[in-house]
Amino acid sequence: MSDSINDKMATLGLTLPEVPLPVAAYVNCVRSGNLLHLSGGLPIRADGSMITGKIPTDLTPEEGQEAARLCILNRLAVVKQEIGSLDKVKQIVALNGFVNSEPDFQGHPVVINGASELLLQVFGDRGKHSRTALGAASLPLGVAVEINLVVEVE
Amino acid sequence: MSDSINDKMATLGLTLPEVPLPVAAYVNCVRSGNLLHLSGGLPIRADGSMITGKIPTDLTPEEGQEAARLCILNRLAVVKQEIGSLDKVKQIVALNGFVNSEPDFQGHPVVINGASELLLQVFGDRGKHSRTALGAASLPLGVAVEINLVVEVE
Amino acid sequence: MSDSINDKMATLGLTLPEVPLPVAAYVNCVRSGNLLHLSGGLPIRADGSMITGKIPTDLTPEEGQEAARLCILNRLAVVKQEIGSLDKVKQIVALNGFVNSEPDFQGHPVVINGASELLLQVFGDRGKHSRTALGAASLPLGVAVEINLVVEVE
Numbered sequence: 463m464s465d466s467i468n469d470k471m472a473t474l475g476l477t478l479p480e481v482p483l484p485v486a487a488y489v490n491c492v493r494s495g496n497l498l499h500l501s502g503g504l505p506i507r508a509d510g511s512m513i514t515g516k517i518p519t520d521l522t523p524e525e526g527q528e529a530a531r532l533c534i535l536n537r538l539a540v541v542k543q544e545i546g547s548l549d550k551v552k553q554i555v556a557l558n559g560f561v562n563s564e565p566d567f568q569g570h571p572v573v574i575n576g577a578s579e580l581l582l583q584v585f586g587d588r589g590k591h592s593r594t595a596l597g598a599a600s601l602p603l604g605v606a607v608e609i610n611l612v613v614e615v616e
Numbered sequence: 617m618s619d620s621i622n623d624k625m626a627t628l629g630l631t632l633p634e635v636p637l638p639v640a641a642y643v644n645c646v647r648s649g650n651l652l653h654l655s656g657g658l659p660i661r662a663d664g665s666m667i668t669g670k671i672p673t674d675l676t677p678e679e680g681q682e683a684a685r686l687c688i689l690n691r692l693a694v695v696k697q698e699i700g701s702l703d704k705v706k707q708i709v710a711l712n713g714f715v716n717s718e719p720d721f722q723g724h725p726v727v728i729n730g731a732s733e734l735l736l737q738v739f740g741d742r743g744k745h746s747r748t749a750l751g752a753a754s755l756p757l758g759v760a761v762e763i764n765l766v767v768e769v770e
Numbered sequence: 771m772s773d774s775i776n777d778k779m780a781t782l783g784l785t786l787p788e789v790p791l792p793v794a795a796y797v798n799c800v801r802s803g804n805l806l807h808l809s810g811g812l813p814i815r816a817d818g819s820m821i822t823g824k825i826p827t828d829l830t831p832e833e834g835q836e837a838a839r840l841c842i843l844n845r846l847a848v849v850k851q852e853i854g855s856l857d858k859v860k861q862i863v864a865l866n867g868f869v870n871s872e873p874d875f876q877g878h879p880v881v882i883n884g885a886s887e888l889l890l891q892v893f894g895d896r897g898k899h900s901r902t903a904l905g906a907a908s909l910p911l912g913v914a915v916e917i918n919l920v921v922e923v924e
Contacts, residue, residue, distance in 0.1 A: 553648065568756065595756055726794070
């Protein structure tokens with residue numbers, strides 16, 4: 463089967479990581495009808511370590527963007543595992559982005575753009591999503607960003 | 617086409633604002649099947665300024681209610697743009713309301729009632745929604761309230 | 771009608787509480803197609819009191835797990851009221867768990883496991899859900915945990 467999204471990702475220098483193991487008693491993804499509901503993903507590096515810390519004290523907003531990108535890459539690995547090929551993604555429907563942030567932080571849109579822009583690069587119009595970005599008081603394992611998705615598939 | 621919701625809003629003295637531009641790399645709304653998934657909306661005044669600050673230190677809960685109302689008005693402007701008439705709204709399915717609040721704040725239900733009661737006034741039974749209200753550590757641009765919606769349409 | 775989930779809950783020593791009254795201007799559940807969207811549920815004890823406080827300062831993570839269990843029990847009471855029998859639950863699709871936590875808390879997965887493990891015990895494979903757990907700055911009425919659900923039904 464051709465996999466044009468795979469080719470697009472290669473052109474962008476992007477590779478899918480290993481599918482992460484859920485850190486507790488749940489699963490990465492549940493399909494209902496033609497919608498995939500993905501669990502909140504964490505910013506896991508290729509070596510298995512995670513990007514942790516609060517924004518903007520421990521990390522800059524730009525470092526937060528990288529965390530958001532990593533969340534999306536491992537979410538896409540989950541989607542591929544679920545449906546076989548990212549070419550079967552019809553639309554990224556909704557993205558919720560949670561930023562581990564200080565009480566006076568206001569730059570959540572910039573941070574979560576790291577996720578949104580990656581989706582637009584990879585999927586084009588099919589990557590245009592509704593989005594909610596906000597500041598969490600704290601996040602699992604101390605990560606900087608957590609992102610979940612709802613994805614419509616063929 | 618008749619637009620009874622439009623008439624109802626006029627009776628209530630409500631007018632829809634301009635559709636807001638997303639503040640980053642996403643869209644206001646994605647439709648999947650007969651569900652609209654709306655991005656998190658911010659409390660934008662008619663002059664384009666936003667209601668900012670934490671509750672209850674910078675703003676009272678009553679001022680927070682007004683912020684919640686403004687979020688809903690601009691969300692409804694998005695719905696109208698998407699489907700042409702608010703008469704095509706079948707049911708407000710889900711509302712998530714995030715309050716920019718101090719760690720000891722407990723009055724989120726009162727604040728988000730500003731949104732819920734407006735929906736009930738405008739849509740009657742079709743406005744009865746499931747809801748989650750909670751306190752965010754911080755919100756984009758420092759706004760007081762952020763609200764997203766899932767809306768079933770004809 | 772047989773109600774095997776009811777039997778399973780009895781075996782586990784679990785009883786459904788009274789269906790809680792929403793604390794504000796919304797409803798407990800909205801059905802759209804075959805999906806139930808449940809409002810954020812609070813940890814209500816049998817006597818009507820709630821488990822309140824921040825984790826881990828006011829409550830231990832283990833006490834937080836109990837709060838998460840209570841949230842699920844009253845969410846299941848809502849589901850049963852909506853569809854008549856929990857046997858009609860096809861799949862728990864998504865769970866969002868919000869922990870009233872200090873800024874440096876990292877144990878959200880442990881806390882929300884109180885909810886997830888209960889769903890797995892009661893529903894088996896049908897209880898396997900996607901999940902997002904995070905820290906809220908504050909929660910309604912000062913509760914320790916708030917949980918909403920999306921549930922697919924027959």
